[in-house]
Amino acid sequence: MTHFVLAHGGWHDAWCWESLIAELGHWGHEATAVSMPTDVPGRGAQSYAEVIAAAVVPEGSVIVGHSLAGLILPLVPPLASVKACVYLAALLPDPGRSWRDQLGDRPMADWFYSHALPFQQRDEQQRTFWPAKVASDLFFHDCADDVAARTSARLRPQASDPVAERSPVLSFPKVPTYYVMGRDDRAVSTTWAAAASAERLGVEPIWIEGGHSLFLSRPAQLADVLAGLGTAHTPDHHLNAKGATS
Template identity: 60%
Template sequence: MTHFVLVHGGWHGVWCWREQIIALERLGHTATAVELPSDDPGAGAQKYADVIASAVREPGTDVVVGHSLAGLAIPLVPDLVPIGALVFLASLLPDPGRSWREQLAAGRPMADWFYANALPRQEKDDLGRSVWPPEVAAELFYHDCPQETARSAAARLRPQSPGPIGETTPLKAFPDVPRHYVGCRDDRAVSGSWAQEAARTRLGVEVTWIDGSHSPFLAAPQQLAGRLVAFIP
């Protein structure tokens, strides 16, 4: 039995992993979902990593899974506590010496759909945190989920502070632990071609592809559970 530490991406919370935890338990494993301080304007990737590390139950064996924006934080965790493996799920990847904002300016790490249909409709609150209108979030993150699931998830999103995006990553080098990247073939957020190249050059791995949207933990938790279990060291 392996314990999985599940880390949500931007705007989300522990609620998004409920069905994924059930799916992993059906396969004989356990999981904990981590609540990141995503709406805290003062929190950056190192603070996120501190929170993630505190959720590790079995140092040296737990598998840490980071979705989307959490990819900027999970490679910092092995410096805080030993883990069994890192899994980057439809994930952003840090580039030592640069911020994610600089990566955005230098290339197109996000999917074409994101630039054309989502980013122009993103909003900011009075603290400079990004927010999504529910109808945009439903199309961006959950387009292959049942309508009620998509609507419910979109309504639960919270503001995302710019800390992990604007800061130069505190990561100096990717940790020497087993690393995996899971990409989603119909992702409207992260570019598949960018993910494939970044996974090769930064993680030294090929992408493991699954069907579906940016949010397989809601659209296809059983499929994702099977992939995650295959990564157990």
């Protein structure tokens, strides 16, 4: 049995993992979904990492970070017993740079720039949020209509701190590392993800047919992949992994 810690991306919360947790349970695995303070101004990547680390069990957990949480994952292994890091359709830190600095490299999908970003809004605290229809088309376009509508309505505002701050990541931890990506992601560029995961993590993506929110649109298939990765920490079993040890 593997214990997973599931860290949501921007605008989301712990509830987004419910279907995946159920599917992992069918494989005999346990998972804890954390709720990071993404809607609280003044909380940066390090404070998010502390939330994730607090959910890691003493015998060690596999941590999974979706989208924005990819900027946080490398900060967790120094704080807790992490068996592996799984970046899911994730942003990746570039040590010494903020995510806003990285935006000049066009890491987001073309669809994001043309059909989503022009409609992003800000509240009185300068937190970003999405109109429900835009969120549905961006994040949940390959989900069932009722799931997309219900989930879009539950999104919350996102504070800017983890994307505006200079990344506190100095280097990537030496733990087994994987990158999982949907081929039809409308948020993160698949071209960028393939290049960045190779350059920064030393791995090739594990591809799944689907969009940005595979935990909602393809929970059984994603659970299948994660269940395999959860036990793939020996030389005979590691799959596209960097830092695996016997």
